[in-house]
Amino acid sequence: MTSVNVIQTQPIDGQKPGTSGLRKKTRTFMEPHFLENYVQSIFDGIGGVAGKVLVVGGDGRYFNDRAIQVILRMAAANGAARCIVGQGGILSTPAASNLIRKRGTDGGLILSASHNPGGIDADFGLKYNGPNGGPASEGVTDKIFARTKEITEYRMLEAHDADLSALGEQTLGAMAVEIVDPVSDYAELMESLFDFPAIKALFAGGFTMRFDAMHAVTGPYATEIFERRLGAPAGTVLNGVPSPDFGQGHPDPNPIWAKPLVDMMMAKDGPDFGAASDGDGDRNMIVGKGIYVTPSDSLALLCAQATHAPAYAGGLAGVARSMPTSGAADRVAEKLGIACYETPTGWKFFGNLLDAGRVTLCGEESAGTGSDHVREKDGVWAVLLWLNILAATGKSVAALMDDHWQTYGRNYYSRHDYEDVEAEKANALVDALRGKLGELPGQSFGPLTVATADEFAYDDPVDGSHSAGQGIRIGFTDGGRVVFRLSGTGTVGATIRVYLEALETDPAQMHRDPQEALSPIIAAADAIAGITSHTGRTAPDVIT
Numbered sequence: 001m002t003s004v005n006v007i008q009t010q011p012i013d014g015q016k017p018g019t020s021g022l023r024k025k026t027r028t029f030m031e032p033h034f035l036e037n038y039v040q041s042i043f044d045g046i047g048g049v050a051g052k053v054l055v056v057g058g059d060g061r062y063f064n065d066r067a068i069q070v071i072l073r074m075a076a077a078n079g080a081a082r083c084i085v086g087q088g089g090i091l092s093t094p095a096a097s098n099l100i101r102k103r104g105t106d107g108g109l110i111l112s113a114s115h116n117p118g119g120i121d122a123d124f125g126l127k128y129n130g131p132n133g134g135p136a137s138e139g140v141t142d143k144i145f146a147r148t149k150e151i152t153e154y155r156m157l158e159a160h161d162a163d164l165s166a167l168g169e170q171t172l173g174a175m176a177v178e179i180v181d182p183v184s185d186y187a188e189l190m191e192s193l194f195d196f197p198a199i200k201a202l203f204a205g206g207f208t209m210r211f212d213a214m215h216a217v218t219g220p221y222a223t224e225i226f227e228r229r230l231g232a233p234a235g236t237v238l239n240g241v242p243s244p245d246f247g248q249g250h251p252d253p254n255p256i257w258a259k260p261l262v263d264m265m266m267a268k269d270g271p272d273f274g275a276a277s278d279g280d281g282d283r284n285m286i287v288g289k290g291i292y293v294t295p296s297d298s299l300a301l302l303c304a305q306a307t308h309a310p311a312y313a314g315g316l317a318g319v320a321r322s323m324p325t326s327g328a329a330d331r332v333a334e335k336l337g338i339a340c341y342e343t344p345t346g347w348k349f350f351g352n353l354l355d356a357g358r359v360t361l362c363g364e365e366s367a368g369t370g371s372d373h374v375r376e377k378d379g380v381w382a383v384l385l386w387l388n389i390l391a392a393t394g395k396s397v398a399a400l401m402d403d404h405w406q407t408y409g410r411n412y413y414s415r416h417d418y419e420d421v422e423a424e425k426a427n428a429l430v431d432a433l434r435g436k437l438g439e440l441p442g443q444s445f446g447p448l449t450v451a452t453a454d455e456f457a458y459d460d461p462v463d464g465s466h467s468a469g470q471g472i473r474i475g476f477t478d479g480g481r482v483v484f485r486l487s488g489t490g491t492v493g494a495t496i497r498v499y500l501e502a503l504e505t506d507p508a509q510m511h512r513d514p515q516e517a518l519s520p521i522i523a524a525a526d527a528i529a530g531i532t533s534h535t536g537r538t539a540p541d542v543i544t
Ligand code: VG1
Pocket: 019, 020, 113, 114, 115, 116, 278, 282, 283, 322, 345, 346, 347, 364, 365, 366, 368, 486, 487, 488, 489, 490, 497
């Protein structure tokens, strides 16, 4: 027999979801009532789960399996009809988005802190995605947050653990628990979008690739798709077995944390193509032989060349990029005569545009790229689109990028992160900047003159919602730009992100060192924001 317990609780402060759900130290999530309070707040915030069907899965990090057992017992106690769970508790973020859509569910719970490290002393996270498969909108997030502040009780079924390893159906109280293969539906979707025979022929012809799964969730997906379905040789996928602490690494696919892959790609006899994905499989890093492709450039190139893939052969409805992402995609959109939207950071802002059919491709400077096939960014998808383009054109990554820059110009781009800054100091920096925006236009910093200075706010063109305080942007008369923004995904202190961009249109200047090409903007950024004087830092912690 099973019974439902109603457990008295008190609101726990600080359960405010950030850019992508709630992220905290794993030990915080493991405190008595913490996870339970948040799960009940999600259920209450979405109007209850009675009779509903939910997808549940995560990136396999420490506490993933225990948290899923709690979620299942609570879903059952709250009257949910069914939970569809990835075998072993595993689902990449894009695969979860796909399952929500394919099975027509009422949404899903995804357990991940994405690129943040995993382990008992690292980070954990939980987010709710809606019936469209995308991250909860601002409105739903606000409701969930409001519930966390007033919650007094949660409901928990008294029951044994579900068996997450056994494919098929079991019951928990009156709720069905359906364990599904985490990879097969997703792999089928990928096969429907891309020219698999052409990519298969590319590999058969000796084309070499290394995909670094960074000990995170994409390992099983990449092995099935690249090695089994597309015939890439065994060993193409590196670090392909998910581990609870990601092999003690930092599953963030950028030249810092995926340095071994980048080094391999820069070697003289390196592979033709390299890629990496993050903790929950929604991001991608693209590297060609001897060339690192910035995510902003990758988005622009994919927009320009997408029609090589069967799914996009009819052309793109439009493109969207987050505000800090470089303007490279804008010029492609202009040439194609399609709309280009600029949204705040975070995938939730793309959902409405995708649902309304206004855009087909979306991307962020942080290595997130995706399309209307799901409502999340999708790492393996981006790699497959690149492979499809490489197969169709027969060109190398370096040649494709070179052609692109000659046609559209090059946006030199870099992000400088100052991590674990005291929150007061970070806020003081932003407040001071905000206070002087009005006086900046016309001022010169070295060779650069400020043209525009404002704080980005977004009016959603589909539902009319307004999002303020989305980053400070300063544009220069030569087309360069610097953006200042505080991260919304960290778990300790504040991270100041400084996004730097310089536009180059001289064909002879397309192969400079990015940090050198950006040096006037870097100097201007410090002069304008007083990074050193506010934080005491003389150099960023991470440069990507
Ligand atoms: C970061 C990135 C942002 C991304 C978010 C979630 O947010 O900058 O572009 O959407 O992470 O990605 P922030 O607020 O720290 O800058 V993931 O792969 O962590 O779900």
